[in-house]
Amino acid sequence: MVSNKLTLTGSKMDRLSFKSILLSFIAVSIIFIHNCFAQNWPQWRGPNRDGKVENLALPAVWPDSLKLQWKVAVGQGRSSPIVANDQIFVHTRHGEDEVVSCLNLASGSKLWSQTSPAPFSKNQYAMEQGEGPFSTPVFHQGKLYTLGIHGHLSCFDAATGKVLWQRAFAKQVDTSKLFTGTAMSPVIDNGLCMVHVGDDTQGALMAYDAETGVEKWRWSAQGPGYASPIIVEIDGTRQVVTLTDAACIGVAVHSGELLWQFPFEDEWHENIVTPVVYDGMLILSGVRKGTLAIQVRKRENGWTTETVWYNAELTMYMSSPVVVGDLLFGFSQKRKGQFFGLNLKSGAVLWQSEGREGFNAALVVVGDIIFGLTTEANLMVMKPSSTSYEPIKNYKVANSPTWAHPVILGKQILIKDDTNLALWRLE
Numbered sequence: 001m002v003s004n005k006l007t008l009t010g011s012k013m014d015r016l017s018f019k020s021i022l023l024s025f026i027a028v029s030i031i032f033i034h035n036c037f038a039q040n041w042p043q044w045r046g047p048n049r050d051g052k053v054e055n056l057a058l059p060a061v062w063p064d065s066l067k068l069q070w071k072v073a074v075g076q077g078r079s080s081p082i083v084a085n086d087q088i089f090v091h092t093r094h095g096e097d098e099v100v101s102c103l104n105l106a107s108g109s110k111l112w113s114q115t116s117p118a119p120f121s122k123n124q125y126a127m128e129q130g131e132g133p134f135s136t137p138v139f140h141q142g143k144l145y146t147l148g149i150h151g152h153l154s155c156f157d158a159a160t161g162k163v164l165w166q167r168a169f170a171k172q173v174d175t176s177k178l179f180t181g182t183a184m185s186p187v188i189d190n191g192l193c194m195v196h197v198g199d200d201t202q203g204a205l206m207a208y209d210a211e212t213g214v215e216k217w218r219w220s221a222q223g224p225g226y227a228s229p230i231i232v233e234i235d236g237t238r239q240v241v242t243l244t245d246a247a248c249i250g251v252a253v254h255s256g257e258l259l260w261q262f263p264f265e266d267e268w269h270e271n272i273v274t275p276v277v278y279d280g281m282l283i284l285s286g287v288r289k290g291t292l293a294i295q296v297r298k299r300e301n302g303w304t305t306e307t308v309w310y311n312a313e314l315t316m317y318m319s320s321p322v323v324v325g326d327l328l329f330g331f332s333q334k335r336k337g338q339f340f341g342l343n344l345k346s347g348a349v350l351w352q353s354e355g356r357e358g359f360n361a362a363l364v365v366v367g368d369i370i371f372g373l374t375t376e377a378n379l380m381v382m383k384p385s386s387t388s389y390e391p392i393k394n395y396k397v398a399n400s401p402t403w404a405h406p407v408i409l410g411k412q413i414l415i416k417d418d419t420n421l422a423l424w425r426l427e
Contacts, residue, residue, distance in 0.1 A: 039105070039409040041083040042139040044185035044228050046408075050276060051322040052365045056410040059426050062381060062393045066413070070108035071422040075099055077133045080362075080405035081416050084139040084158065087111065088414065090421060091133050091146050093118070098133055098148050102161060105409075108423060112161035118148050134183040136228070136405070138193075140210060145188065149181040151197035155213060165213030169197040183272075185228040187240065190253050192216055194240055198223035200269050205229075205240070205251060217256030222246050225271030232277055235298035241282065243271035248284055250296060250303070260303035262294055274320040276328070278344045281308055283328060285316040293347060309347035314340065322365045324384040329370055331361035339372060339382070339389055353389040362405040373397070373406040377417060397424060 045051045075092030082089050088103040098118040102111040118133075132149035139145075143164065144156040151169035156162065186195045192207040203223030207216045222244035229242035231253065239250040239259055246269075247261040264271060266286050273285045278293070285291040290312040297304050314332060321330030327350070328342040335355025342349050358374030365371075365384070369392075372380040377398035383390040398417035407414035411426040 039083060039086065039412070040139075041081075041407045041409065041414075043082060043187070044080065044136040044138070045274065045320065045405060046364065049187070049228075049230050049274075051320065051363055053408055054367075056366050056408065058366060058369060059411065063427055066379075066395050066397065066424040067427050069412070069423040069425050071420055072103070072108040072110075073419055074101060074103075074416070074421045076131070076419055078403035079133045079416075080136040081407055081414055081421060082137055082139055083407055083409065083414065087158070088421070089137050089139060089144050089158070090416065091135070091137050091148075093131055093133060093149075100137070100144070100146050100154070100156065100161070102144075102158070103421070105423070108421070114156065114161050114163065116148070116152070116154075118150060118152070132181050132183075134181070134226075136185040138186050138188055140188045140193075143210065145186050145193050145210075147182055147184070147186050147195055147197075151182040151195075153186070153193070153195055153208070155193070155210070167208065167213060167215075182224075183226040184224050184242070187229050187231060189231045189240070190238065192253065194229065194253075196224040196229065196242060196244070200245060203244070205242070205249075205256075207253075207256060219251050219256050219258055221258075222249075223269070225266070225269055227271050228274050230275055230277070232282075234280075234296050237298065241275055243273070243275065243284070243286075245269040245271060248275065248282065248294070260296055260305055262296075262305040264289060270317070272318050273316050276321055276323055278323050278326075278328070281344075283321065283323075283344070285314070285321070285330075287315055287317040287333060290315055291342070291347070293344070311342070311347045311349065314342065314349055318360045319362065322363045322370065324365055324370070327384060327386055329363060329365075329382075329384055331357070331363065331372065331374075333359070337361065337374065339380075341384075341386060341389075343386075350386055351388050360403065364406060364408050366408055371406060371408060371413075373402055373415070375401045375403055377402045377415075379406065379413070379415070395424075398422070 077092040079091040086105045096119045101113040135147040137146045144158045153167040155164045193210045196205045204220040206218040225243040225245045227243035238253045246265040249261045250259045281293045291314045292310040293308040317333040319331035337357040338355040339353040358376040361374045370382045379395040381393040397415045400418035404416035413424045
């Protein structure tokens with residue numbers, strides 16, 4: 001009897017233990033799934049810095065209008081908002097100050113903010129470009145990094161807003177020689193926060209330990225060209241690729257060594273478009289430079305660059321393109337703003353919209369859909385066609401210009417206009 005009782009008790013304990021383990025496994029799985037598929041947009045142009053997001057649910061039928069979830073005043077500036085762990089981080093201007101704020105994604109309520117003085121006098125040739133800030137923050141391992149209009153780099157504790165470290169480059173940035181002040185968006189890789197600061201006469205691409213702010217390396221030569229860098233691995237070497245005021249360059253992430261450079265000089269130093277990658281090639285474009293593909297290779301005697309194709313007629317000014325398969329979709333400033341599709345194998349233009357779409361457009365690819373937010377506050381939903389311009393819907397999302405990049409979070413869309421931040425929903 002005793003033995004049977006013990007046997008029965010043991011079986012019950014086994015069942016309870018199994019149940020506890022199962023419940024723990026389910027709980028851990030839910031947390032894991034939430035973390036993997038949390039609505040995150042941690043940096044310039046999204047999770048991979050290429051204007052593309054995956055695994056987001058989109059409507060089977062597109063509604064006639066969007067539903068406004070909330071709208072709050074956050075301040076001026078063309079810096080794009082980012083999202084991490086259901087929190088929004090935005091860098092804006094209030095009068096003579098720059099403000100970094102953290103908001104609740106669900107409600108738009110402010111969780112914390114930090115203010116710092118940043119008086120700025122606009123260049124006489126860029127009076128329409130605003131007073132910034134222009135650089136998009138980056139979120140990394142619980143920390144937020146921002147770059148102000150004067151090249152002031154700050155690292156915050158993202159949970160509290162506490163300033164952890166700062167680096168100032170005001171002496172290196174002569175804003176009278178820059179149309180818009182500092183505009184590149186910092187990038188983080190291999191534990192390094194990398195920024196490019198300077199003016200039209202000199203500058204430096206620098207890397208700082210993301211945890212401590214200790215400088216790890218710097219490449220001092222050419223000034224920035226307003227473009228934001230990307231991280232690319234070419235022939236086994238991880239490198240930061242960006243446009244300076246005179247060239248496209250590749251710099252080794254781990255050491256800061258200049259690996260290669262491809263001449264890309266603009267008479268007004270307006271190299272703004274973020275490079276994109278296709279089939280081992282880099283796609284570059286400029287307002288007076290046309291659009292081209294270059295091949296970068298590591299040879300026995302060093303690195304080489306070669307032009308694969310060149311389209312002199314297709315130009316982009318501020319809008320960075322997106323890659324879908326073998327196609328490039330973008331926005332040209334010609335005809336007062338027009339969308340286009342291009343064959344990436346040949347560089348041939350496949351189609352162009354009629355024009356008059358706006359001064360600029362920010363593009364995002366989600367699955368088989370392209371979103372294009374124009375400065376006229378029109379959010380275009382388009383098919384990535386190889387034969388023609390195929391708009392699906394056009395949603396009006398603001399009453400003032402929309403220069404910042406939209407944040408696509410599945411059926412939720414975050415829009416920053418001239419002074420406000422709004423969350424819209426596709427229903």
